[in-house]
Amino acid sequence: xxxxxxxxxxxxxxxxxxxxxxxxxxxxxxxxxxxxxxxxxxxxxxxxxxxxxxxxxxxxxxxxxxxxxxxxxxxxxxxxxxxxxxxxxxxxxxxxxxxxxxxxxxxxxxxxxxxxxxxxxxxxxxxxxxxxxxxxxxxxxxxxxxxxxxxxxxxxxxxxxxxxxxxxxxxxxxxxxxxxxxxxxxxxxxxxxxxxxxxxxxxxxxxxxxxxxxxxxxxxxxxxxxxxxxx
Numbered sequence: 001x002x003x004x005x006x007x008x009x010x011x012x013x014x015x016x017x018x019x020x021x022x023x024x025x026x027x028x029x030x031x032x033x034x035x036x037x038x039x040x041x042x043x044x045x046x047x048x049x050x051x052x053x054x055x056x057x058x059x060x061x062x063x064x065x066x067x068x069x070x071x072x073x074x075x076x077x078x079x080x081x082x083x084x085x086x087x088x089x090x091x092x093x094x095x096x097x098x099x100x101x102x103x104x105x106x107x108x109x110x111x112x113x114x115x116x117x118x119x120x121x122x123x124x125x126x127x128x129x130x131x132x133x134x135x136x137x138x139x140x141x142x143x144x145x146x147x148x149x150x151x152x153x154x155x156x157x158x159x160x161x162x163x164x165x166x167x168x169x170x171x172x173x174x175x176x177x178x179x180x181x182x183x184x185x186x187x188x189x190x191x192x193x194x195x196x197x198x199x200x201x202x203x204x205x206x207x208x209x210x211x212x213x214x215x216x217x218x219x220x221x222x223x224x225x226x227x228x229x230x231x
Contacts, residue, residue: 017057020070022046022220033060044205044212045075069223076219077105083226084115084165089192091222092161093119094132094153096144096170097186102215117163122153132156143181145170150187150198158191165192165226167218174207184210188218192225 021029026042029049036056041048046069051057061068069079084091093102103119106112120131125144128134133156134149142148153168171186184203189196199221203210 015052017051017054018071018073019049019051019057019060019064019068020046020073021049021064021067022069022076022216023067024064029064032063036060044209045216048073069220075105076216076223078109080219080223080226081106081109081112081115083223085111087226089115089165089226090117090163091115091165091167092117092157092163093166094157094168095119095121096123096128096153097173098169098171098211098214098218099123101211102167102169102218105215105219117161120157128153132160145172145181145185145187147187147198147200150189151196154189154191154196154198165222166190167222169214169218171201171210171214173210173214186210186214188214188221190218190222190225192222192229195225195229197221197225 024047026040026047029040029047036059037051037053038056038060039050041050049060051060069076091106095102100121106116122128122131125139128139128144128149129136132153134152138148138152150168150170153170154166157166157168168189169186172181172183174183177183177185182202186201186203187198188201189198199217201217203213205213
């Protein structure tokens with residue numbers, strides 16, 4: 001039997017196996033793992049799936065392979081950091097609405113100085129132009145919260161910081177927004193070597209949850225881009 005509950009002390013500290021996932025709802029997990037015995041913990045970081053039987057854990061790992069970011073309790077910042085460290089890569093960040101949250105999560109990991117160079121908080125349009133080289137025409141035509149601005153933030157980050165990986169985020173954390181650009185609209189850009197991915201999301205969780213979700217999507221997208229490079 002499976003259920004969506006917080007863990008009891010027995011489950012939390014017993015001999016359990018975990019899969020940490022991001023990008024799947026609890027309902028999707030339950031459908032895809034029908035017939036297996038598991039429990040769920042659901043947070044903004046994703047859905048953690050816990051198993052008592054290793055055989056169920058192994059079957060679930062195969063079924064959800066594209067969404068699993070950790071097979072222990074490591075957070076995404078640790079997972080991404082390990083990938084960068086193993087490959088001798090470097091990382092920098094450019095943040096607007098997240099205001100340094102991504103950088104803070106990255107440096108929560110001991111040893112992050114081996115791959116994290118640093119980042120900039122470019123909350124104002126003036127600093128987007130001055131520190132990252134975002135064009136004033138881009139800001140006038142498309143606005144600060146746009147795919148075009150996010151792309152130029154990424155390009156400026158790569159040119160000026162010279163890292164092999166980068167994250168850029170611009171959005172409307174809330175409260176506020178408009179009909180065309182609602183609260184929670186966020187553009188999340190990542191690059192790894194010569195590959196670039198920009199994600200458009202609309203989060204509806206409120207200001208600080210929106211900021212955390214932006215950071216989680218950014219780290220997960222970078223993780224996927226790194227792993228895709230090996231295919």
